[in-house]
Amino acid sequence: MTTVTEKADSGERLAPGTPLLEVRDLHVEFVTRDGIAKAVNGVNYSVAAGETLAVLGESGSGKSVTAQTIMGILDMPPGRVTSGEILFRGQDMLKMSNEERRKIRGRKIAMIFQDALSSLNPVLSVGYQLGEMFRVHQGASRKEAKAKAIELMDRVRIPAAAQRVNDYPHQFSGGMRQRIMIAMALALEPDLIIADEPTTALDVTVQAQVMDLLAELQAEYNMGLILITHDLGVVADVADKIAVMYAGRIVETAPVHELYASPAHPYTKGLLRSIPRLDQKGQDLYAIKGLPPNLLKVPAGCAFNPRCDIATDLCRTEIPALHQVADKDGAELAGRRSACHLWKETLHG
Amino acid sequence: MGRYVIRRLLQMIPVFIGTTFLIFVMVHALGDPVNALFGDRAPDPAVAEKIREQYNLNDPLWLQYLKYMGKLFRWDFGTTFSGQSVTSLLATAFPTTLKLTAVAFTIEVIFGIGLGLLSGLRRGRVADNSVLILTLVVISIPTFVTGYVLQYLVGVKWGAAPATVGDQVTLDRLILPGVVLASVSLAYVARLTRTTVVENVRADYVRTAVAKGLPRRRVVVNHLLRNSLIPVVTFLGTDLGALMGGALVTERIFNIHGVGYYLYQGIVRQNSNTVVGFVTILVIIYLAANLLVDLLYAVLDPRIRYA
Ligand SMILES: Nc1ncnc2c1ncn2[C@@H]1O[C@H](COP(=O)(O)OP(=O)(O)O)[C@@H](O)[C@H]1O
Ligand code: SF4
Ligand SMILES: [Mg+2]
Numbered sequence: 015m016t017t018v019t020e021k022a023d024s025g026e027r028l029a030p031g032t033p034l035l036e037v038r039d040l041h042v043e044f045v046t047r048d049g050i051a052k053a054v055n056g057v058n059y060s061v062a063a064g065e066t067l068a069v070l071g072e073s074g075s076g077k078s079v080t081a082q083t084i085m086g087i088l089d090m091p092p093g094r095v096t097s098g099e100i101l102f103r104g105q106d107m108l109k110m111s112n113e114e115r116r117k118i119r120g121r122k123i124a125m126i127f128q129d130a131l132s133s134l135n136p137v138l139s140v141g142y143q144l145g146e147m148f149r150v151h152q153g154a155s156r157k158e159a160k161a162k163a164i165e166l167m168d169r170v171r172i173p174a175a176a177q178r179v180n181d182y183p184h185q186f187s188g189g190m191r192q193r194i195m196i197a198m199a200l201a202l203e204p205d206l207i208i209a210d211e212p213t214t215a216l217d218v219t220v221q222a223q224v225m226d227l228l229a230e231l232q233a234e235y236n237m238g239l240i241l242i243t244h245d246l247g248v249v250a251d252v253a254d255k256i257a258v259m260y261a262g263r264i265v266e267t268a269p270v271h272e273l274y275a276s277p278a279h280p281y282t283k284g285l286l287r288s289i290p291r292l293d294q295k296g297q298d299l300y301a302i303k304g305l306p307p308n309l310l311k312v313p314a315g316c317a318f319n320p321r322c323d324i325a326t327d328l329c330r331t332e333i334p335a336l337h338q339v340a341d342k343d344g345a346e347l348a349g350r351r352s353a354c355h356l357w358k359e360t361l362h363g
Numbered sequence: 364m365g366r367y368v369i370r371r372l373l374q375m376i377p378v379f380i381g382t383t384f385l386i387f388v389m390v391h392a393l394g395d396p397v398n399a400l401f402g403d404r405a406p407d408p409a410v411a412e413k414i415r416e417q418y419n420l421n422d423p424l425w426l427q428y429l430k431y432m433g434k435l436f437r438w439d440f441g442t443t444f445s446g447q448s449v450t451s452l453l454a455t456a457f458p459t460t461l462k463l464t465a466v467a468f469t470i471e472v473i474f475g476i477g478l479g480l481l482s483g484l485r486r487g488r489v490a491d492n493s494v495l496i497l498t499l500v501v502i503s504i505p506t507f508v509t510g511y512v513l514q515y516l517v518g519v520k521w522g523a524a525p526a527t528v529g530d531q532v533t534l535d536r537l538i539l540p541g542v543v544l545a546s547v548s549l550a551y552v553a554r555l556t557r558t559t560v561v562e563n564v565r566a567d568y569v570r571t572a573v574a575k576g577l578p579r580r581r582v583v584v585n586h587l588l589r590n591s592l593i594p595v596v597t598f599l600g601t602d603l604g605a606l607m608g609g610a611l612v613t614e615r616i617f618n619i620h621g622v623g624y625y626l627y628q629g630i631v632r633q634n635s636n637t638v639v640g641f642v643t644i645l646v647i648i649y650l651a652a653n654l655l656v657d658l659l660y661a662v663l664d665p666r667i668r669y670a
Contacts, residue, residue: 119573119575121576127567127571132567133570135586135590136590136664136665137589137664138585138589139665146575147575150577151576
């Protein structure tokens, strides 16, 4: 039997479609002064090599907490994982020792954060911070590490990389800083990259450039990519499939184009309706009524029921399972699931 | 950077002149040094006049100051009334005090930062609370009390270390005085380090360091501590002056013949050359330390730019 770390150490690239990461029924809560905040209440999603999963949801829906739990960088306390599994190449990372998990971080699974300025160390040069990956994980010398840092900066198309390698994060523009974050994630050619709102903090004009770069590198290295966002517009071009989160749960998963064309959950439907569209110029933008639930007191039954136009009594008492979605003839639709009692009515009605 | 250093050095000139002149005035306000020299006896007027002549005491104060400064630039600090050159006094006193200060500073840095880091990383736990209480106690008790108590306990009762230093200024003899001298500053450094560590430990860049798969030790030392120490270094720099001042008290407790000892003698005998000479060197050290800290600050924090 091989251990995960042995597998993780083997440098072989995975064939596209090889299952990489599977999150099963993950529950995470925070112990706060006011009570227990249930931030993640049963998340299920999976990513394969070469695949891009977009995780979509309003702010506060638990996207980042899920990602931090996968990375093993959750603040504990106050956070704690109460149940679930996170399988990386078939092995449950939640059962691994700290050292085993550390060896996966950065090397096999890397993360890109939203705010590159605060996420980079302000007092160390970008060359040092990039080179650190090679020095720590591969025992590279200072000189080798610096050469590799320049190479990486070239890869993410930072102009005059060799001259800028000793510069500090504050000396770069927002877009360039996020490129450095991408370079850092890419350094050891991980199997999986988790990008948590990588373009949210950027100017609209550079958002597309950074997104394109990320998508291009992902395809080139055949990595799995989890792209966390609250912006539906970002995902359409790059994602293969989408997982929609609400109040710490996955409420719908679907291949990206199917989700756009025929949502099977009222929340997804509402999100799609609230995207500004050119042909509706001048009209009031649709907004889902109400507010996301207080995580200290998630509504009984379906967490979305107070905001749902078609909620029934069942919705107020029973938590909907993540149903397999089928077409009108009852044939299962691959990769499509919906956590709604009335998914049929929503999809077909 | 070079221009900044030059500007800072130029700014030091008026500060230097101001402080030395102030000391000059204060020493002269103490009274007639010639009378003090003879103690209770009435001085022979002819002898007194000769001394006054020799030491320019008949000149107006500003002229005395100018003459003094003129000699100073030729590294001539004058002589005491007993004919000893002040330069030779400085040469015996300063190395002793600097040794004591260096020992104290080392203790302050190592234990202050160490305890602060421990405390900050274990926020709210036993270690943290112990450090907080202990440092508060140390800060509240005056140094000379700590000094005499430790001297009695460690030096006399347990005999674990020499109770006084005297003329043998060796490292092992300086440790106990060093601890006493360092104690209050150490407590402040520990508290300051704790605060900045607590502030930084949840910072995004620390989270990034963890996400990179760096070993914990590297996350703490190269990322967390590296940032947390920036304000601590500033404090340490300005504290160097306070430490020199504190050394004068500690020297009295442990009978160390350093700057404090000679300065005290100089004041009691109203020996202006001695007092002004010692204070001048202290001022120079203090100004140099401050400049050094400011420059170090720029090295530690690249976001700081000097213009
Ligand atoms: N360190 C923490 N302590 C307490 N609560 C937290 C912490 N981190 C996140 N939460 C809570 O978890 C919920 C989900 O947060 P998050 O995953 O960051 O949402 P998002 O989907 O916007 O990324 C939020 O309501 C937040 O208040
Ligand atoms: S389960 Fe009920 S309340 Fe929840 S989304 Fe479906 S219809 Fe609406
Ligand atoms: Mg988030």
